[in-house]
Amino acid sequence: MQNSWFKLIFLISLVFLSCKKNSENNSSVTLNAIVVDYATRQPIPGLTIHIVSGGFRLHFFSDPWDIRFADTITTSIPAINYITDDSITTNGLGHFSAQFTPQFLEGMYTFPRFFTKVDTLIRVSSKSPLWGSDDTNTDTVYLDKRSLLVINMQKLSPVFSNDTVFQNVTFLDAQFSPQYSIPSLKGQIGLANRTITNEFSYTFFKKADIEWRYYRNGLQKSHRDTVVLHQGVNNINITF
Known part of the structure; x- marks a missing residue:
């Protein structure tokens, strides 16, 4: 009896989902x-x-x-x-x-x-x-x-294969308030140099909160700073 009820409910669910899909598609x-x-x-x-x-x-x-949500892309999108x-x-x-x-x-x-x-x-x-x-x-x-925030990251000491550097940018509006945006971790793994380009609207954003962290068998170095933006290309150099 229990199996019969389960089959009936399952069939009704299939019919409902099928109808919903078809109606949405059309x-x-x-x-x-x-x-x-x-x-x-x-x-x-x-x-x-x-x-x-x-x-x-x-x-x-x-x-x-959380580096599970990080990536190593070098552009905003x-x-x-x-x-x-x-x-x-x-x-x-x-x-x-x-x-x-x-x-x-x-x-x-x-x-x-x-x-x-x-x-x-x-x-x-x-x-x-x-x-x-x-x-x-x-x-x-x-x-x-479109304006650009170009972040140039460079490791001055010898590079190891397990070197990992991530940076996160939060753009601030004219009132210098952080916007509702999911943080986007970008970085380098086992590289000496990396350039990351972020696109932004200067009319809307006036400052950027930049934080970076360097790992090798644990956190080695980190830094956070807020920079004033200008229209056009903004170059920021990070050395570690």
Whole structure:
């Protein structure tokens, strides 16, 4: 009897999930937004906006220096193989409209995300990371001139294969308050030199909190400092 109830509940669950998946897959939504210059608040006409879809998995953790969440990439945005990538050009008033169909893949639903591939521009968003990857209800996309924070790390003493150096950057807004962003550990393993480039909006961010830690069979050195940013390229040298 217990096995029969279990089979019945299992079959009902399968039917429910199947219907939900099919309804989600076939339910197209219309995305409407305007692209605006963050500094001037003026619309940006004739700009190509990319609408990508992906699962955007989230990581929740209590210790931002947990190296399980670290990586050794050297740019702000890692290369991501999106499931779809559609592009559309804004009209004379900076508006664009497109259709998006959510999909259920690998145990999660896909969400739309807006961005531009223009190298001189960067998207500005003060959203919490809980919502920053879903643009389903976004009505305004803010873009700003891209500035760079370039961190050059160099080890002065001989390099060992188990040398590990990680640095973490938290950008601060005009009120010098940390933004709601998941810390991004980047670093080097067994290397003498490493250059890490972080993209940011100078209109939105004015300072950066930089912390680095050097490990070899345990923590050897660490340092934390806050630097004032300027528009364009900011070079920071770290030696250890």
